[in-house]
Amino acid sequence: MAITMYSAGVPTFQHTLRNLIHILEKAEAFAQARKFDPAVLTTYRLAPDMLPFTRQIQIACDGPKNGVARICGLEAPKFDDGETTFPELKARIQKTLDFLATITPEAMNGTEDKDITFPVGRDTTRTMKAEAYLKHWVLPNFFFHVVTAYDILRHNGVDLGKTDYLAGPQKG
Amino acid sequence: MAITMYSAGVPTFQHTLRNLIHILEKAEAFAQARKFDPAVLTTYRLAPDMLPFTRQIQIACDGPKNGVARICGLEAPKFDDGETTFPELKARIQKTLDFLATITPEAMNGTEDKDITFPVGRDTTRTMKAEAYLKHWVLPNFFFHVVTAYDILRHNGVDLGKTDYLAGPQKG
Numbered sequence: 001m002a003i004t005m006y007s008a009g010v011p012t013f014q015h016t017l018r019n020l021i022h023i024l025e026k027a028e029a030f031a032q033a034r035k036f037d038p039a040v041l042t043t044y045r046l047a048p049d050m051l052p053f054t055r056q057i058q059i060a061c062d063g064p065k066n067g068v069a070r071i072c073g074l075e076a077p078k079f080d081d082g083e084t085t086f087p088e089l090k091a092r093i094q095k096t097l098d099f100l101a102t103i104t105p106e107a108m109n110g111t112e113d114k115d116i117t118f119p120v121g122r123d124t125t126r127t128m129k130a131e132a133y134l135k136h137w138v139l140p141n142f143f144f145h146v147v148t149a150y151d152i153l154r155h156n157g158v159d160l161g162k163t164d165y166l167a168g169p170q171k172g
Numbered sequence: 173m174a175i176t177m178y179s180a181g182v183p184t185f186q187h188t189l190r191n192l193i194h195i196l197e198k199a200e201a202f203a204q205a206r207k208f209d210p211a212v213l214t215t216y217r218l219a220p221d222m223l224p225f226t227r228q229i230q231i232a233c234d235g236p237k238n239g240v241a242r243i244c245g246l247e248a249p250k251f252d253d254g255e256t257t258f259p260e261l262k263a264r265i266q267k268t269l270d271f272l273a274t275i276t277p278e279a280m281n282g283t284e285d286k287d288i289t290f291p292v293g294r295d296t297t298r299t300m301k302a303e304a305y306l307k308h309w310v311l312p313n314f315f316f317h318v319v320t321a322y323d324i325l326r327h328n329g330v331d332l333g334k335t336d337y338l339a340g341p342q343k344g
Contacts, residue, residue, distance in 0.1 A: 003284055003303050008180045012307050046218075046327045112175055131175050135184050140338055143315035144322075151323045155218045166312055 005071065005112060006105035009134050013064035013142060014100055017093050019168040020060065020146055023153065023160060024093075028086040030158045038086055044152050053152050055081075057089045060145035061096040067138035068100065070116050071130045072107040177243065177284060178277035181306050185236035185314065186272055189265050191340040192232065192318055195325065195332060196265075200258040202330045210258055216324050225324050227253075229261045232317035233268040239310035240272065242288050243302045244279040 001007075031038040045052045051059070058081050069076035077099055083089045112131040120126045128137065147165070154160050163170060173179075203210040217224045223231070230253050241248035249271055255261045284303040292298045300309065319337070326332050335342060 001284060001303075002282075003175055003177055003180055005175055007303070008175055008307065012311070015308055016312060046323055047329065050326060110174075112173060131173075131179070135180065136187055137338065139184070139311070140188060140315065141334070143312065144319050144334060144337060147316050147319035148323055150316075151218055151320055154222060155327075157219065162313070162316060165316060166309065 004105060004109045005130065005134065006103070006108040009064070009068060009071075009138070010100055010103055010108070012139065013068070014097060016142070016146055016165075017061070017064075017097055017100075019165055020057070020149070021090050021093050022168045023150060023164055024057075024086050024090050026160060026164065027153045027158045030153075031086075039084065041153060041156055041158070042084060042086065042089070044156060046148065046152055046155065050148075053149055054083055054089065056145045056149040056152065058083065058092060060142060060149065061092050063138055063142045063145065065096050065099055066118075067134065067142075068103055068108065070118060071111050071114070071134065072103060074103075074107070176277060176281045177303065177306065178275070178280040181236070181240060181243075181311070182272055182275055182280070184311065185240070186269060188314070188318055188337075189233070189236075189269055189272075191337055192229070192321070193262050193265050194340045195322060195336050196229075196258050196262050198332055198336065199325045199330045202325075203258075211256065213325060213328055213330070214256060214258065214261070216328060218320065218324055218327065222320075225321055226255055226261065228317045228321040228324065230255065230264060232314060232321065233264050235310055235314045235317065237268050237271055238290075239306065239314075240275055240280065242290060243283050243286070243306065244275060246275075246279070 027041055028038060031041060042053045061079070066076045079092060079095060083092050112129065114130040115127050116130050116133045117125050117127045118133070150160065150165055199213055200210060203213060214226050215224045233251070238248045249267070251264060251267060255264050284301065286302040287299050288302050288305045289297050289299045290305070322332065322337055
């Protein structure tokens, strides 16, 4: 089967978001085992002017949700950014997975040359062809926030390895 | 133009590696302006058992180099891991870009269902179809190391923003 716009995007988001839920479960268990407030992790920033963990997760969800919706010409569901706990953040990821599950290959395939206009910052928009938008904007932006969330946890001692990120829970 | 195995991979690696050179230039300038030894940054780890900055860059280069070579059935050039300075690391990225520039779309396209066997850890290999290998292994692994390198610099106060990572040097 030839690679398509759908196959180049949606399964990657789904795979990585599922692994992200697994990573959050390990972080939650770590806080519980060490008996510290999980908010230490969810509010942590790697630099004072970087976004905290909760925002990294919210944006990691909104990137593919809004990106895929724009490419398909669909209205994306809007999620409130009220999450503060690991269970709430996991639910946010699950809602994003539920939305991605509604996307059909037919809605996304063949859109390579379609112009996509999207907001950049507060007052500007940018327009890219859908293929470039997917590859050079949505995917790198998605990984940016997922990996930064991982790095925040790792920096704080959560027992994670790259395999948790690449492959999720390990069997046996 | 329909998306292809080549277009889904090589331009993304090239684009992000070029932005990574720009990020390293900003880090180098930061160390120079603040008059501290750049090795503080190049040897920095976000956790005691994470790889230091130099290794993040070396692996960010080797991932696409070896991954693309495997998909195309080519022998990848081998690079020594002797880099310790920003100029050496930038040269490593440039050598990777030089190799990627030799890859033709014809060598990579149509390989979606080809079995790719690759090393995982010291003693094991894994086999995946080339499309899955590209999307679920090579790309996420590449972004893992690029973003972790970025996070190391950001954590150390280097004046970077997500735009440096997504779009490289800004004009005007």
